[in-house]
Amino acid sequence: MVSSEALAERAGTTGAQVRKDLSSFGSFGTRGRGYGVDPLHARIREILGLTRPWQVALVGAGRIGSALHAYPHFRDRGFRIVAILDMDPAKIGGAWEGTPIRDVGELEAVVGAESVEIVILAVPASAAQPLAERAAAAGVRGILNFAPVRLRLPEGVEVNNVNLAVELEALSHALSLEDARR
Amino acid sequence: MVSSEALAERAGTTGAQVRKDLSSFGSFGTRGRGYGVDPLHARIREILGLTRPWQVALVGAGRIGSALHAYPHFRDRGFRIVAILDMDPAKIGGAWEGTPIRDVGELEAVVGAESVEIVILAVPASAAQPLAERAAAAGVRGILNFAPVRLRLPEGVEVNNVNLAVELEALSHALSLEDARR
DNA sequence: GCCAGCTTGTGAAAAACTTCACAAGAAAGG
DNA sequence: CCTTTCTTGTGAAGTTTTTCACAAGCTGGC
Ligand SMILES: NC(=O)c1ccc[n+]([C@@H]2O[C@H](COP(=O)([O-])OP(=O)(O)OC[C@H]3O[C@@H](n4cnc5c(N)ncnc54)[C@H](O)[C@@H]3O)[C@@H](O)[C@H]2O)c1
Ligand SMILES: NC(=O)c1ccc[n+]([C@@H]2O[C@H](COP(=O)([O-])OP(=O)(O)OC[C@H]3O[C@@H](n4cnc5c(N)ncnc54)[C@H](O)[C@@H]3O)[C@@H](O)[C@H]2O)c1
Numbered sequence: 001m002v003s004s005e006a007l008a009e010r011a012g013t014t015g016a017q018v019r020k021d022l023s024s025f026g027s028f029g030t031r032g033r034g035y036g037v038d039p040l041h042a043r044i045r046e047i048l049g050l051t052r053p054w055q056v057a058l059v060g061a062g063r064i065g066s067a068l069h070a071y072p073h074f075r076d077r078g079f080r081i082v083a084i085l086d087m088d089p090a091k092i093g094g095a096w097e098g099t100p101i102r103d104v105g106e107l108e109a110v111v112g113a114e115s116v117e118i119v120i121l122a123v124p125a126s127a128a129q130p131l132a133e134r135a136a137a138a139g140v141r142g143i144l145n146f147a148p149v150r151l152r153l154p155e156g157v158e159v160n161n162v163n164l165a166v167e168l169e170a171l172s173h174a175l176s177l178e179d180a181r182r
Numbered sequence: 183m184v185s186s187e188a189l190a191e192r193a194g195t196t197g198a199q200v201r202k203d204l205s206s207f208g209s210f211g212t213r214g215r216g217y218g219v220d221p222l223h224a225r226i227r228e229i230l231g232l233t234r235p236w237q238v239a240l241v242g243a244g245r246i247g248s249a250l251h252a253y254p255h256f257r258d259r260g261f262r263i264v265a266i267l268d269m270d271p272a273k274i275g276g277a278w279e280g281t282p283i284r285d286v287g288e289l290e291a292v293v294g295a296e297s298v299e300i301v302i303l304a305v306p307a308s309a310a311q312p313l314a315e316r317a318a319a320a321g322v323r324g325i326l327n328f329a330p331v332r333l334r335l336p337e338g339v340e341v342n343n344v345n346l347a348v349e350l351e352a353l354s355h356a357l358s359l360e361d362a363r364r
Numbered sequence: 365g366c367c368a369g370c371t372t373g374t375g376a377a378a379a380a381c382t383t384c385a386c387a388a389g390a391a392a393g394g
Numbered sequence: 395c396c397t398t399t400c401t402t403g404t405g406a407a408g409t410t411t412t413t414c415a416c417a418a419g420c421t422g423g424c
Contacts, residue, residue: 003371010332015371016413023373031372032420048351049358056350063249070245073330073347079354118353141360142353148255150192158356160349165255167342168238169230171300171324172261174340176231178323185401197401198383205403213402214390 003034053078055115057140059131060122061086061101064146068120069096082114087127104131111138118142125149132159185216235260237297239322241313242304243268243283246328250302251278264296269309286313293320300324307331314341 004022005015022029022040025047029035045051056079058065068074069081085104086092094101102110110116119135121128121143128147135143142158145151151159186204187197204211204222207229211217227233238261240247250256251263267286268274276283284292292298301317303310303325310329317325324340327333333341 005371012332014413016415017411019371019373020412027373029372030420031418032370032422034371047355047358049354049361050351054354054357063252067245067249068346071346074350077347077351079350117357118350120350142357144349144353150194156360158353158360160353162344162346162349164250164253164344165259167326167344168256168261168300168302169232169259171326171340171342172231172236173229175236175299175324176229178338178340179231187401196383198385199381201401201403202382209403211402212390213388214392214400216401 001030001034002037002040004029006034050078053080054118056081056118056120057083057085057107057110057114057116057135058120058122059085059104059107059135060120060127060146061088061091061096062122065120065122066096068122069099079118081120082116083110085110107131107134108138111135111140116140118144121145121147123147183212183216184219184222186211188216232260235262236300238263238300238302239265239267239289239292239296239298239317240302240304241267241286241289241317242302242309242328243270243273243278244304247302247304248278250304251281261300263302264298265292267292289313289316290320293317293322298322300326303327303329305329 003015004018008015008018011018019029022035025043028039028043056074058069058081061069061084065084065086069084074081081099084096084099084101085107086101087104091101092103111119116138117140119132119140119142121132121135123131125147128145128149129151132143132145132151132153136153136157140157143151143153143160145159145161148163148165150161153159185197186200190197190200193200201211204217207225210221210225238256240251240263243251243266247266247268251266256263263281266278266281266283267289268283269286273283274285293301298320299322301314301322301324303314303317305313307329310327310331311333314325314327314333314335318335318339322339325333325335325342327341327343330345330347332343335341
């Protein structure tokens with residue numbers, strides 16, 4: 001068992017916050033004891049949609065793409081990278097851990113054949129918008145975008161942007177504030 | 183010149199929001215015209231602490247470290263990766279684009295000699311906490327942490343965590359909600 | 365079977381954030 | 395110089411999120 005306070009401790013929040021958040025999905029704690037770790041874990045996996053595997057295509061077999069492909073936590077949680085696509089002839093025909101790198105021209109075919117629902121976009125900024133549009137048109141429902149551009153896509157396609165420069169800027173901002181206070 | 187509405191359009195928010203946010207740093211628009219692009223850009227750079235360079239050490243010369251080192255937007259904005267550190271003897275002694283990869287044992291010495299203020303931590307989860315503590319003790323003020331652990335550090339050290347698995351989970355959560363609605 | 369000790373679940377209060385809406389001001393054109 | 399047009403800056407209103415605080419309820423020990 002684990003109490004809301006213990007969870008809050010780890011997550012960097014308060015017990016009340018944890019309880020309020022969890023209560024919005026029903027009540028699965030036991031008063032006086034806390035939350036059962038296994039049921040809680042199972043419930044959170046359900047909420048996050050991790051109880052079934054997701055077919056993922058990686059578009060862009062560059063440096064960040066390579067790091068992401070090697071990242072074991074994606075597969076752990078049911079995200080299956082079933083295809084890797086690139087435009088570089090030097091890369092096409094190669095393979096990463098058994099997954100072939102294919103020509104990005106095959107994007108639509110691959111999405112159809114493999115029932116790809118999520119695309120990880122790790123291509124240069126200039127290529128991101130057209131590729132996102134092609135993916136969306138081919139039936140992809142979600143895009144995790146690493147290119148530093150705001151994608152414009154039809155309603156119904158979920159986009160999540162990762163901008164690592166912003167993460168560093170948040171740090172320099174915080175440090176500047178500190179400096180200003182002294 | 184650019185209006186709050188035009189900025190909002192690009193940022194995915196509303197004009198009122200942009201104006202409220204900017205107004206908290208003073209008033210540097212002109213009524214009837216909008217904001218001057220150059221002064222606005224300069225002011226935002228100031229707010230974010232980007233008007234002076236930051237000395238950065240990259241700890242962990244693995245796949246994600248390599249991608250980050252090659253990422254031009256860091257240097258663009260004044261983040262200078264002045265040192266790369268690793269523990270792997272096969273990597274130590276090598277160099278990336280002229281920056282030598284040094285033994286992580288030299289962390290404290292490098293932080294002192296190069297006036298490193300920010301560390302990018304790209305090491306396995308098990309190594310992150312002790313390295314963060316060493317960096318903090320050596321005088322590092324901010325840490326951008328890619329390892330999937332919550333670092334516990336003394337007050338005054340800024341930590342920013344990047345968790346890419348969470349970004350994918352946010353997508354699967356959104357897609358699951360969609361499925362549930364139908 | 366009852367009591368003591370915990371911890372949840374949740375209304376109510378407080379705080380934070382966003383939107384509204386408009387007076388104040390700036391520029392451009394006559 | 396005056397009028398029209400445009401857009402900021404900002405109080406006030408509205409909404410969302412967080413915190414407070416405590417009754418309800420479970421468990422283990424006696
Ligand atoms: N490297 C990083 O740490 C980092 C961090 C954050 C964001 N990003 C962003 O991620 C993207 C990729 O960065 P990277 O460092 O991996 O670059 P990279 O140059 O190493 O890789 C880009 C890959 O995309 C491929 N590509 C180019 N155009 C294509 C197209 N039209 N279709 C398919 N593939 C195409 C290239 O052949 C290459 O393999 C960039 O937008 C970059 O700004 C990178
Ligand atoms: N690869 C990804 O896309 C990705 C994404 C998100 C987070 N992460 C996290 O980033 C970290 C690094 O991932 P990676 O894929 O680059 O792993 P990696 O194995 O490619 O690289 C890790 C590097 O750290 C070095 N290292 C290990 N222990 C060290 C120590 N004590 N001191 C100094 N260096 C040490 C290793 O020699 C290696 O060079 C991990 O914590 C991982 O979970 C990776």
